[in-house]
Amino acid sequence: MAKMNLLQAINNALDIAMAKHDNVYSFGEDTGAFGGVFRATSGLTEKYGRHRNFNTPLVEQGILGFANGLASQGSYAVAEIQFGDYIFPAFDQIVNESAKFRYRSGNEFNVGGLTIRTPYGGGIAGGHYHSQSPEAYFAHTPGLKIVMPRNPHMAKGLLLSAIFDKNPVLFMEPKRLYRASTGEVPEEEYYLELGKADIVKEGKDITVLAWGAQVEIAEKAAEKAAEDGIDCEVIDLVSILPWDIDTVAESVMKTGRLVVTQEAPLTNGFASEVAASIQDRCFLYLESPIARVCGLDTPYPLCHEKEYFVDHLKVYEAIKASMTY
């Protein structure tokens, strides 16, 4: 075990993957010898050469087009999009190409070797274009897998699984936690299952569901609720697509209540999908309406970020409201 922050865990996963197979490639804007604007790819060019870890020209649609082609050739393509906010020029390549590559060819071809890494989320004074959480756009696209880790241990095991998974994976890294989240991480290679939620804290009164950077917010809210004698079950969804409806439904059938939190705006966010599916599965078990605690339906603000952000107080209030419904 070694103490690592989330960035170091990601760097370590990339290192292990690239050592394991010669045809694992890592690339993106500034990700070459410089190591990326967040340093997630630092040291990889020195270790594996500039043909395996390299810079791309400044063109996101090109990065994903290139990555799809490289993956279809049988290589493992790990493409970095510098900020999730800048992924949209590549939307067509991801939604119309990566996601449909296997299906449209009848499995003649696939881009299973593709992994898209991108930092997402707010809380860093990044304003409109360095703060967004765009997972829901992609969650509407069959053929993609979407994974959002909450801490270094999860990040390493999930990224290794994502890289070697037989499907294209969008791996969204909570950049607010890149250096803030630290923990003990096994130094060796290990894999965590995609599509499987993780019960972070067991409880009997109410289920609080979160993913990525929101999990620690949910945990903090649960601690505060515990002071009021409320026993929360906190679940990290881990994978947005496909998502582990069984684990969430079983928990809700036990507690009868659900609060879902997300950083992204309320309307049409992934929390809405969770709410719809869980009321369908657990209707007769529910003691109160499913609550969504989300960003406001505005572009991500700068000066009012603190007010906009889903913090533990907002989640705590939603927990209390659900308990006293």
Next chain:
Amino acid sequence: MAKDKQHQLEIVTQPSFLDASALKIPMLQILKEDGTVHKGADAPEMDKDLALKIFDTMQFIRILDERMIAAQRQGRISFYLSSLGEEAASIGSAAALDDGDMIMGQYREQGALAYRGFTVEQFMDQLFSNERDLGKGRQMPVHYGCADLNFMTIASPLATQIPQATGYAYGQKMDKTGTCTICYFGEGAASEGDFHAALNMAAVYKVPVIFFCRNNGYAISTPSQGEQYAGDGIAPRGIGYGMKTIRVDGNDVLAVYKATQLARKLAVEENEPVLIEGMSYRMAGHSTSDDPTGYRTREEEAAWRAKDPVARFQTWLIKKKWLTEKDADEIFAEKKAAVLAALKEAEKYPAPHIDELITDVYDTPPQQLQKQLKELKEHIRKYPDAYPKTASRLEGGND
């Protein structure tokens, strides 16, 4: 690096703007429109077998396109895209490649696929979306693909295959396969951002890729000159991105073959990406949903008919005494019979089983998707008359 380049710049003290006159890109033509070879032309080495295989493929594509447009008009298939007039561009270039080279097409390169060995039955199975279709009936007609023949499955969005070709070729270079990728697209698709990303990245990474632009004059109804671009076509863009570029007469199969052969050598032996602009004309409509009489004249079409690539090549073959008119007619008749037989046969096969609806979305169907299929089947069993294609083939019970 950037600094060094700046130091090499020639300094001038008077402002002057460059324009298209600074770069005149000629067009390689070996076969004249009358089917004779230009004097002093650097004609490719092409033996009789190869020449006849190219001609044979041309004849096949001609009759395939003709019969399938008719089949669409009769309501037997939903849609079709003809490559009439552009056979030399796709077949001549494919003939210059190795079977191990990857082909990434747009959707009008059935000639390249046929040259590789896709059978008439395989064409028909795709066009009829039947259970033998390699694509499992999931895409509209003409979206062919075949891993065994290194022909990447066609997708409708334009230009997405161009940066993919750069990425594919990068993998070929790294794996030292000694192969390259050819990527076809039209002059309209070359307006898409993906085109520019692809050429720039290919030049930066020096990958073995041949970008083959079929400049056929139209993007559906939009004419190339003046409405698709104001510059000198597509070729100057290759030079702008720092890659070897050549413009050829796309209706001259010898010029196309020669240019592609040289491009392949550059790509495979020197990791030089190459742009080829083949000047041609889309003799047919964009697709069976299009009617060109609304946007171009009969005179214009007639002028291009005189440059017909198949007739031109046939004249050359006859002059070389490798073919007679009678041979050509016989080949055509033989291809026609094969197409008609395969068409009738393909119609007999049913659509793929409803279970295939959820396979290949992922490597294995997730649980939620299995549940959705189960619910769908229950619904179909309840209303079998509304879903005749699948209802009769559903096994009983609660699967």
